[in-house]
Amino acid sequence: MGNADEIKEGEALLELEGIHMHFGKVAALSGIDLTIRKGEIHSVIGPNGAGKTVMMNIISGLYRPQKGAIRYRGRSINSLKPYERAKLGMARTFQKVEVFGGMTVLDNIRLGRHVHYRSGILNGALYLGKTKKEEIEHRTFIEEEIIDLLEIEQIRHKPVGMLPYGLQKRVELGRALALEPELLILDEPLAGLNLEEVEDMARFILDVNEEKRWRVTCLLVEHDMGVVMDLSNRVFVLNFGNMIMDGTPEEVQNNPEVIKAYLGEEDLYATRA
Numbered sequence: 001m002g003n004a005d006e007i008k009e010g011e012a013l014l015e016l017e018g019i020h021m022h023f024g025k026v027a028a029l030s031g032i033d034l035t036i037r038k039g040e041i042h043s044v045i046g047p048n049g050a051g052k053t054v055m056m057n058i059i060s061g062l063y064r065p066q067k068g069a070i071r072y073r074g075r076s077i078n079s080l081k082p083y084e085r086a087k088l089g090m091a092r093t094f095q096k097v098e099v100f101g102g103m104t105v106l107d108n109i110r111l112g113r114h115v116h117y118r119s120g121i122l123n124g125a126l127y128l129g130k131t132k133k134e135e136i137e138h139r140t141f142i143e144e145e146i147i148d149l150l151e152i153e154q155i156r157h158k159p160v161g162m163l164p165y166g167l168q169k170r171v172e173l174g175r176a177l178a179l180e181p182e183l184l185i186l187d188e189p190l191a192g193l194n195l196e197e198v199e200d201m202a203r204f205i206l207d208v209n210e211e212k213r214w215r216v217t218c219l220l221v222e223h224d225m226g227v228v229m230d231l232s233n234r235v236f237v238l239n240f241g242n243m244i245m246d247g248t249p250e251e252v253q254n255n256p257e258v259i260k261a262y263l264g265e266e267d268l269y270a271t272r273a
């Protein structure tokens with residue numbers, strides 16, 4: 001995204017500072033600090049009920065925290081609505097697939113671009129000639145890149161509702177990419193997938209992050225520890241609304257507190273072949 005506030009690789013893209021979120025007596029998040037740096041894959045892990053979804057909802061603007069600051073490219077976004085955050089370059093996929101079953105793969109992907117379209121009579125009147133043609137060409141180009149990346153050429157005209165779950169998840173990723181995001185929030189992208197689908201999805205996430213064409217910063221919430229440890233530059237561990245640690249996958253795997261929080265839940269040392 002061409003922007004005067006463009007930031008460089010390794011600089012803070014998204015920052016949470018002192019985030020508190022309570023629901024009645026339940027403290028879902030108690031003073032969370034997190035910095036996502038441009039170019040990285042930063043994962044958030046934690047046992048069930050740790051506060052991961054609440055955190056993602058706060059980041060994407062669905063929830064307003066009672067305390068704390070959220071900054072994107074150094075600017076406060078606390079007061080921005082979800083679609084305004086999307087316009088800044090933040091896209092999200094959801095835990096449960098959120099596709100339009102009756103629409104084709106291509107139309108679902110196209111929906112992801114809607115935040116870029118101008119609306120209103122005045123804008124519509126100004127939106128003529130070359131500019132419009134360029135936007136259509138650019139849109140087509142993006143669609144083709146997404147279809148190519150996700151290997152969904154064969155199903156582009158199929159209704160999404162008829163596809164297996166794994167492909168529906170792929171389409172959902174495609175729709176998020178259509179926004180040409182700078183930050184992609186992936187909420188359990190591997191949940192419900194079989195082994196082969198998990199491998200495919202992990203590869204797509206890596207491609208989106210590493211390929212020069214995309215170079216998307218990723219915030220990943222995931223229970224599959226093998227994939228998390230393989231893909232992430234950093235891992236943030238949450239338990240009962242508190243941060244246990246934020247470090248490299250290796251540091252996290254060797255932290256006794258993390259192991260204790262997960263005891264009996266997951267094998268943190270399991271990595272995929």
Ligand SMILES: Nc1ncnc2c1ncn2[C@@H]1O[C@H](COP(=O)(O)OP(=O)(O)OP(=O)(O)O)[C@@H](O)[C@H]1O
Binds near residue numbers: 023026027046051
């Ligand atoms: N809208 C809400 N109203 C009341 N309590 C809520 C709400 N959303 C979340 N909570 C509570 O906040 C805590 C954190 O929940 P959250 O859904 O963020 O956990 P999670 O880490 O995403 O868990 P999972 O891995 O199972 O998805 C839980 O105790 C949950 O019951």
